Amino acid sequence: VNEPREPEQFLMQAPQGNPLLLSHTLQELLSKDSVQVELIPEKKGLFLKHVEYEVSSKRFKCSVYRRYNDFVVFHEMLLQKFPYRMVPALPPKRMLGADREFIESRRRALKRFINLVARHPPFSEDVLLKLFLSFSGSDVQNKLRELVQGVGDEFMTCRLATQAKDFLPADIQAQFAASRELIRNIYNSFYKLRDRAERIASRAIDNASDLLIFGKELSALGSDTTPLPSWAALNNSTWGTLKQALKGLSVEFALLADKAVQQGKQEENDVVEKLNLFLDLLQSYKDLCERHEKGVLHKHQRALHKYSMMKKQMMSATVQNKEPESVEQLESRIVEQENAILTMELRNYFSLYCLHQETQLIHIYLPLTSHILGAFVNSQIQGHKEMSKVWNELKPKLSCLFVGPSNMPTPPLSPPEGNFFSN
Template sequence: MAGEINEGSVPPYYREVHEAIRCRTDERVQVEVFQRLLDRTDLQKAIAEHVDSTGGFLSKLSLYKALALIALAQQGKQPSPKLLENCIQELPKPQLGEPKDLGTLRMQATPDDPLTVAHSLDKLLVKDCVQVELIPEKKGLFLKHVEYQVTSQHHKISVYRRYSDFDVFHELLVQRFAYRMVPALPPKRMLKGVLTSISEREFIEGRRRALGRFLNLVARHPFSSDDELVKIFLAFNGSDVQIKLRDAYKRMGDEFITNRIATQAKEYLPTDIQNQFSASRELIRNIHNSFQKLRDRAEKMAERSKENATDLLMFGRELSTLGSDASSIPPLASSQSTWATLRKSLKGLSVEFALLSDKAAQQGRREEDDVVEKLNFFLDLLQSYRDLCERHEKGVLHEHQRALQKYSVMKRQMMSATAQSKEQVSVEQLESRIVQQENAIQTMELRNYFSLFCLHQETQLIFTYLPMTYHILGAFVNGGWIFFF
């Protein structure tokens, strides 16, 4: 029966539905996707028994048959091959919604969909935990330098790294994973005239924290965490780590060269990828701006808690000084004055203020270590996404446009040379250059689609991390708030 349905006999709606839910690499429809379509109709049993599938897929004609049966069932009729045969000349239209909305059925995770990032937040967070600790300063021949102990739970090893090692590692990561999120490094030195409000010690501590966030984001990334560059940086215990990193990159090249589906990326992309990218970019930009404000407020609250701790301690000390005053009370006040008794109690009360000061200091540390640090971690991730979007637009797209412009100029030169009957050698040279440019443009187009493919995955990764908001709010609440009146 399905063989009597052909492309020309079906309504346009059938073709639109097929285009929305078919595989990206061929015309077949996955059974899992079709089942999701049926779930919208509550007609699973009535339709499924009449639909043919092979190897987990429906052919285009099998889908058309299923759509016709769905339409008949929605009209209150009992779907059957005989009924379908009677209306073959004018197939009814099923009520399934707009085809563009059906594309989301295909976007849900399927076992063989390389575009989908099938990682939960919990799975990402336990992938690795990297600690970065400052070790005592070492003095070289001329300058002293700061060294860090880097400990990876996944690799079960501690290694020692200098900032210059981080710098080379970051540089190579950006080259290797140009189409992925790579968090920025903190500055190496204090910027004169900008960070004058903090001490050098505070700057070094802030840099240590930032380096830890950088490594944890890299070590938990689903696509770069298992790369040789990351393994070398976290586990190679030698003094020539920079040479080791550069040699590894020379062997591998960038991800486009080593990724097995890089040249087929276009086949997996949704048709509205540009619209999805624009909408996601704007949403993430707004989220980033809001989280920056949250972080700024949390920093101020943590700072106030520390200031409260200092003020409470000083308040208690003054009470102690007042209560320790051994001066005698003059006769004119001694008969009715309670100052002597009050003075003794003040000294005891100063101990309570010392305890309050300690609690305020602990709260400040909790706010800084839990709330502020988690906010900074998420902000580093969001900023790396915005940096990636900028690399995509200013890098791949601009290079592609320049290549097309160059190709256009060369074609005009070729036409001019042919029209003017220039020397055969000159014409052949132009032809050779045009062929080379065509190959370059083809490679750039493939890279552009792979860049969009990676952007789609990185966008999914951002939304996978968004539930960290619960972790941040939990740390905020669990820290408790101390109010003093």
């Protein structure tokens, strides 16, 4: 494993000539690392119990224990160090009275978060990530803060920061607006796809429950010991034979239920989770766009307004022949403000530079769509194939249910196809 490098030594992998352009493939990003986040059964803590996670990195070949608050500090430090990059959001903390479903949902969300971070080009090469995934001491939160303290953000440490404008296309603002609209539309569509996929997986699990109950009711019916009326017993009733057949069917229905659960769980893991991963990434892009507009852009506009007011004060002081000292102080403040504006302009261009690269990253992740669709189709094929096999094995066992008046087997009744849809 290569040692993570400091940001000033690191450039996102790019073709020779223009560091703005990326050349990563989806497979390269996915192979950077695979991080598992598993719940530790015991709740530690003397007074307040809390959930702890085992975080295992394939890249760093180690496992560490982390609490939710460790993730929070790591997230804060990433935002502090990389304000112009896509930092995925964390799931909510809510712990009081948290049920198992919430805890499992949060574990999945933390796993998505750390995998997106571990595969993000600048983050993956930063010492923050290495510390979070490999430090086994008890004070990981302080260690994370120490790494960021006094270092400055990516703009301060990246050697290309002040030259970012030179690499940007002339129509960067128009490109940014178009990309933002496109990704907003993609997000909306994927949000709906995720909801439908959740419903499909949920229906498979509900179907399993219904099949299990159906089989149990057949078994209960076959096990009923209520005596037959005398006239039924005298007329060689087939009920006794039917009961024996019904009694044994619960095994097959339990197997059908098991297959349906497997399909539902597989679609939750392979389809819904991958959709959630991509949605988390898209949401982090939307959050980044808001940070750009409300942060850098807004501060730049305020600085320009302040500069304009100072210039007016300067003109007024000159006209009114104020004391030289006050004029000199005002001139000094104007120079300071000009420097601040220049820095903000450079930050604005660097923010756009990073946004352009993050937009490229989104497009690199887009082929994940085919992975998700392939997983969904394969799950449906496999699920229906396995259930079809059980249904076909069940059918011969029903032959004794179709007995005619003279105890001769008869086929099950079914309406002729032509009459089935007749008016």
